[in-house]
Amino acid sequence: MGKGGRIACICTPYALTIASLVCIIMVGLGCTKSSSATLNNLYFFRANLQNLTTSSTVESTVSSALESAGVDVSSSDLATALNEAQKQLNIKDFYDIGLWGYCDGDVSNGNYKTSNCSKPKAEFYFDPITVWKLNDTGVEDVLPSDLSKALNVYKNVSKWMFIAYIVAFIATVVELVVGVFAICSRWGSCVTSLVSAVSFLFITAASVTSTALFAVLKGTFNEALKDYGIKGYMGKNIYIATWLAVAFSLAASLFWVISSCCCSGRSPYHGAGKTRGVTAEKAPYTYEPLGPHANQTPAAYGNTSYPPPPAHGTQVPMQNMRTNAYEPFRHV
Structure with missing residues (x-):
């Protein structure tokens, strides 16, 4: 097989590597631009607070507390007070969590409209107490213990998840650069196979971590805050993107290994420098x-x-x- 056949053999893993890189980039771009409907649909977790003040459970809980304190208030007055409190704290209807930051917005007729996205930050994690400006209200002291533990785990694991995605991105870029030299010889394919293995390892670790982390956070979040009208949901598109990156990276690694064992670039007529x-x-x-x-x-x-x-x-x-x-x- 000559150089032409060698190039054709390298095209398949190279194209798969590019596809994996595109998927990783899509994961990183999620929740970074409020004006992009596509990027706004790329989130790991969504906290829905639109029913925070209309939940009958919340009203009954607060009403019971007020009655115990000797304060008589009607349900309509209570709903008005809770709505006013939400406006003063500027709490949005929903919050979406991405890799670099979060976006928030309001819900109108079932449509989620993003109004603001935070500034991208390395090793980002979503702190609801800080974002909702509840630091001075003492709310953090009365949070359910399970939710507090889940938030602490999320804070620590999210740093590792961010690093894993960054390493996977860098390794994939290096894989594309080294892959150019794989056209010349099978030694180039061998080196590219090693880099591809690193890329596959870290993108797989990042995908597993993000999926498991937010699945646990969703369960704890809903269980602890269901009485307050707050619900949590996992995203869909961002998980499709991250697991497609894993699939493309795995396929690319296999084809790089095959190209290092087969598809020699030397012509059979010039094996020992002899003329045909x-x-x-x-x-x-x-x-x-x-x-x-x-x-x-x-x-x-x-x-x-x-x-x-x-x-x-x-x-x-x-x-x-x-x-x-x-x-x-x-x-x-």
């Missing part, structure tokens, strides 16, 4: 002369160059020998 040639057979009853007269074309019939009869006299028979020879095959 074929062995041809002469037509029947003809001969190819060797020696100083090798370039002369012998006749098929007529003079067959038989040796002359032996000479007599001063000539010695041993000296009357032919200076040329013939062979039935030739190499051209």
Whole structure:
């Protein structure tokens, strides 16, 4: 297989690597631009607070607390007070969590409209107490213990998840650069296979971590805050993107290994620096002369160059020998 076949063999893993890189980039771009509907649909977790003040459970809980304190208030007055509190705290209807930050917005007729996205930050994690400006309200002291533990785990694991995605991105870029040299030889494919293995390892670890982390957070979030009208949901598109990146990376790794074992770029005709040639057979009853007269074309019939009869006299028979020879095959 020549250089053309080698290039064709490298195109498949190279295209798969590019596809994996695109998916990783899509994961990173999620929740970074409020004006992009596509990027706003790429989130790991969504906290829905639109029913925070309209939940009857919340109203009854607060009403019971007020009655215990000797304060008599109607349900309508309570709903008005809770709505006013939400406006003063500027709490949005929903919050979407991405890799670099979060976006928030309001819900209108079932449509989620993003109004703001936070500034991208490395090793980002979503702190609801800080984002909802509840630091001075003492709410963090009365949060359910399960939710507090889940938030602490999320804070620590999210840093590792961010690092894993960054390493996967860098390794995939290096894989594309090194993959160019794989066209020249199988040694290039071997090195690219090692880099591809690193990329696959970290993108898989990041995908597993994000899926497991937010699945646990969703369960704890809904269980602890269901009485307050707050619900949590996992995203869909971002998980499709991250697991497609895993699939493309795995396929690319396998094809890089195959290209390092097969698809040699050297031509079979130049294995030892020899020129290409074929062995041809002469037509029947003809001969190819060797020696100083090798370039002369012998006749098929007529003079067959038989040796002359032996000479007599001063000539010695041993000296009357032919200076040329013939062979039935030739190499051209």
